[in-house]
Amino acid sequence: MPVLLRKIAVPRSLLANPDRFGGCADGDLQRGDLLILGDQVIGLTRSPPSDARVVNGAGRILLPPLVEPHLHLDKAFTRPRLPDVGGDLMAAIHAQQADKANWSDGDLRARANTALAELVAAGVSHARSHVDWGHESDPAATPRAWHVLAEVAQDWADRITLDLSCLPDIDTFADPASAARIAGQVARDGGVLGAWILHHSEREKGLAQIFQQAEARGLRLDFHVDEGQDPDLDGLELIAATALQTRFQGPVLCGHAISLMNRTGTGLDRLLDDLTRAGIGLCALPTTNLYLQSRGAGTPDRRGITRLAEAAAAGITTCLGTDNVQDAFYPLGRHDPLLTLATAVPALHLDPPFGAHLPLVTTRAARALGVTEGFVDRQPAARLFLAEATSLAALVGQQSLRTPLSRVLLSNA
Ligand SMILES: [Zn+2]
Incomplete structure (x- = not known):
């Protein structure tokens, strides 16, 4: 089943193609609702499938490993x-x-x-x-x-x-x-x-x-x-x-x-x-x-x-x-x-x-x-994680709690 992670933020610098990922640019972040199909992160979307399961991502930043x-x-x-x-x-x-x-x-x-x-x-x-x-x-x-x-x-x-x-x-x-x-x-x-x-x-x-x-x-x-x-x-x-x-x-x-x-x-x-x-x-x-x-x-x-x-x-x-x-x-x-x-x-x-x-x-x-660069939009969802922060200054300054994306999706099931 498709999953929609609502109100998530992604650092633009960690997207291989930030302008193709969807959502709205907000300084060095891209904000929007993230569509996940199976183990694939599709992007930030305004028109999710009607059968998508909705999970709240507010107050979190999506990061690659x-x-x-x-x-x-x-x-x-x-x-x-x-x-x-x-x-x-x-x-x-x-x-x-x-x-x-x-x-x-x-x-x-x-x-x-x-x-x-x-x-x-x-x-x-x-x-x-x-x-x-x-x-x-x-x-x-x-x-x-x-x-x-x-x-x-x-x-x-x-x-x-x-x-x-x-x-x-x-x-x-x-x-x-x-x-x-x-x-x-x-x-x-x-x-x-x-x-x-x-x-x-x-x-x-x-x-x-x-x-x-x-x-x-x-x-x-x-x-x-x-x-x-x-x-x-x-x-x-x-x-x-x-x-x-x-x-x-x-x-x-x-x-x-x-x-x-x-x-x-x-x-x-x-x-x-x-x-x-x-x-x-x-x-x-x-x-x-x-x-x-x-x-x-x-x-x-x-x-x-x-x-x-x-x-x-x-x-x-x-x-x-x-x-x-x-x-x-x-x-x-x-x-x-x-x-x-x-x-x-x-x-x-x-x-x-x-x-x-x-x-x-x-x-x-x-x-x-000498290893592959792990951009958010080139990773399977299982490798991504969420940090509890509303800005990148808070992310760096507070090194807040990080949870694997898969665990957040499960806990909201
Ligand atoms: Zn050393």
Whole structure:
């Protein structure tokens, strides 16, 4: 039987064809009565079939699934047992390293399950988590967390897709045998090949190897790059250069990329142009960067966030990630992309209308991960959900309750 969901609002930015969806434009929303036939959302209509079952949708916004491109589920929720951590990136790395003695199968599984429950409640259909890789005696060794999180991902596969991306330092890839070992494991588990790059001495060699392995095995790439403010950080340039040189077809996603902050004028334009031509996506991570960067004796005076606006204007696929939640890197937070978007509003000056920014945690984030962009009008009804909000400012500002559309339709049956 057809269903008519009355007085619903849909963000125009999340419709592939907003002008063909029907209804009336009201700022960055499209409002009207939504016709649903079977599992298909037909559009906003003024002439519903006479036999349509009517459900009240007033006060709700229809959304596609959210996408979370950057998490650390191996670390999440460890803060309560850590000493009071406060400091820069290296202080966080050391504090978190000491906690790894507690990472039993049961501990990892329990914390990841809590995170995934938060993600599903937030309306996320696809998330990517990085996983710390190796230990002092064998930097290329597959960690316990990788195996446990792969099992947890399977447990949740009917509700959310979880990508796992390995996170050794780039020097580990400089050794071809180590590179092949890590890439082989990642490929076997359907994961993403990743690394972190700061001032590592063998970064060029490591990048050559990681791109070679990704090309040979058809793997996606994801980098933690230039998570610092030193003017000599060059990881982003090296990744762009290697991608262009090898003609790697991607997808490649770069997280942090704070070094863009140090580039201006033609130097910035040239790097953005290289990233665009290489098809490299950029992920900003406001909470962790605001918390860990610009650490000194007093109040921070630099934000430590990449140039997302300039990157988007240059045609680069941009997105926002939640990064760390309640661990040594960030003591607060929740796994909710709308909370991350709300944090990014003051951090990156994301001005209203907020509809313009929703793709950062939905369609554009999907493109950055190399998965299909989930517009409202291209989704089966079963993947859509309703948020209790009357405007997009309220949606972003309050991160209100979200319910699957199918459940709302059932409850009104
Ligand atoms: Zn991260």
